[in-house]
Amino acid sequence: MTTGFAAIPDAADYLLRNARVPACLIDAATVASDADGFALTDIAVTGGRLASLLPAGTDSLPDGGAVLDLDRGIVLPRLVDVHTHLDKGHIWPRQPNPDGTFAGALSAVGADREANWSAEDLRSRMAFGLRCAQAHGTAAIRTHLDSIGAQIGISWPVFAEMRAEWRGRIALQATPLFGVELVADAAHMAVIVDAVTRHGDGLLGCVTYMIPELDAALDTLFSTAIAHGFDLDFHVDETNDPAARSLEHIADAALRHRFGGRILAGHCCSLALQAPQDEARIVAKVREAGIAVVSLPMCNMYLQDRSRGRTPRWRGVTALHELRAAGVPAMIASDNTRDPFYAYGDLDLVEVLREGTRILQLDHCESDWVRAITREPAAVMGLDGAGTLAPGGPADMILTRARSWTEFFARPQADRTVLVAGRAIDRTLPDYRDLDHLMSSRA
Template identity: 60%
Template sequence: MPKPLDIPADGRWSVEATVPACLVSQPLATIDQDGLARIRLTVADGRIEAIEAADGPAAGMVLPCFVELHTHLDKGHIWPRRRNPDGTFFGALDNVTLDRETHWSAADVTARMDFSLRCAHAHGTSAIRTHLDSIGKQIGISWPVFAEMREKWAGRIELQAVALFSIEHVSDRAHLSDVSAALRAHDGILGGVTYMVPELDQNLDTLFRLAADNGFDLDFHVDETQDPTARSLAHIAEAALRHRFAGQITVGHCCSLARQEEDEVKATVAKVAEAGIAVVSLPMCNLYLQDRVPGRTPRSRGVTLLHELKAAGVAVAVSSDNTRDPFYAYGDLDALEVFREATRTIHLDHPFGDWPKAVTATPAAVMGVDAGRLRVGGSADFVLFRARSWTELLSRPQSDRVVVRKGRAIDTTLPDYDELDAVLLGSQASSLLLPSD
């Protein structure tokens, strides 16, 4: 397989590799039991010139660049200064709130967001949707920062943002006015965290009307709990049908769906499918937070029912969610890691089928961006791996991957964490550094 130095900066070159057939925009003649086909992919002047069947040995595997549908770039990497004391959801919520109220200046959010985007870019991601905490003064801080990041990263990572706040805030007209102004100014998406409160349906109606009147899409955090009585997913689907909402609706988490009785699950899934709602699961974060009880092994995986939703015709995706913050202490915005862990956790194999779309073509379609597939004439944006099969790809971190953007191999060196020391730790940073030899 070509190494970065072997790929010319300009001109025409090709590679023979395996590829998930579901991620190629043209039919392929021979597909193996794992959904892989052998191709010769030719690049010329930054675009894919040809995708042809190949009979020889594959030099590796090729995937289109990844698409992350659900992240939190404004929270990323605050763990060194604000840990989760017990690994619970409420431990995360309380400590993120404290950190936001104390530290989230424009400079702080800018530094951490840019660091996160550099990681995602090096791993091979070309589009990201982030949720932004949109409460009080933070609306006027994080949205302008996001706008700057979107301009800075244009042509490398396409960025979208969702306003995030609790469903109770919908009753505050001044808050909704501020959020709406930010979304109109920055082409944002209307969101919210939904759970079972008395005013749920009333506030959902308000959000749906606001979205319809302003042309906003909707993206909700939904039922992030093990409580089977958490049923706001069904309420969202009912609101979508009631309002005949024409925009895109996305919901994330939906953990409680996996804890409900089968008849209730079938009814809710049917409503979600009828309403055309897309569902994104966050397997790594949900495994970390859900069903965590001290001294007790978790009984639930915390992920939603992706197989059942997909079988009903619902668009489903998986994504990173949080990165090194109180909601998830780990992660690096590596969508391959997300797919690897989702495969193990949710059983996206035997067969793999078209599950590779969950981190590529499906989230791209939900976001409305031209990404996530390999097509002749399209931009040559893809990732090359030495692995030739799924078992090879998902058994190692693939840290030697080659990321190609517009036909050129990019620098995949990841930023060092110590770059954030001054931002996160201030005067404490020097005392935490290891002594030199």
């Protein structure tokens, strides 16, 4: 079999034989997994939906359908990216990070936002990022939107336009991003609530760090979320300072308010640097509070513990294994792409899983970490049926030639095939030159 969209049968009904699918991603009682966690499966597609997923060799060919033998190639559902920054994406050529540090990133992004983030600029860069994500096989994205001052009135309407334009291709959600100290500003919070209500998806959040007013700010955020029926999404403790424990304060606030909505905490880098007894206490509270955690392995490895002329001593990621062992939903995501917070990246979750496996050592343990870019983020985003393959569900899949995880991770799977509603899409990536007209301005 050759790969590429031309290899998919040009028919409404067809059968994909001998697909190796992670059993943890199949919602069907008719398949069993092997020692590596895969189920050898025949997948019948009818009218753009999954008619059946049956053990390989079962006679499940739709009447008059065509057959494609995948030769035990790994098949995944389209993927779910729960933590991104579409509004920052691809500004590196005009505003690079001067030294690769977190402080350098903050300064550079702030300058670029002030000088360049018009509606046209945002729309062009966000569309470019979404074209990349679609080509790589992403089904859903949650983006943080810098929500400070006049930028709120620019970014949120543009996001709403993009969500409508991309409906049916990529499901989009947005959550506000601003420093926790601004929660005390009632006027700012009123504008945020209005933006989320008019243009958003019922999500509220901010960046948390250890300020004296942290608990009061969290009480305001939780009370606001409860009053409006919002879920919460935080940037948390993105530092190598063990004294940064705002994750514990968020868990305490969630328990204090008996919060019943979804909570996602991103980064949580300093959790990995706590003394064992402190880490265990915080993880237990996070589990009790119902908080999910997303690690951003590529971006945090780029930023954390960076000092000119000194080799970094740690990987910058959170205690993801310990969180998962305690029953906390644990996932990974893309984060930034070609901006001062991360100079690289392409919203490719296959790359994120491959690099996350190496950085976080997700191998030689449970075989179902692929849930971290499928089922787990889909649940946090409230996307029923996303990140799984189930009879009756959409025939949205990624087909690869890799037959095992070692083959899958050894190469970038650049020849993968992406199906949307049973049809292979054109995976041609946009040319960076498409953004050249935006790069002449520089703060």
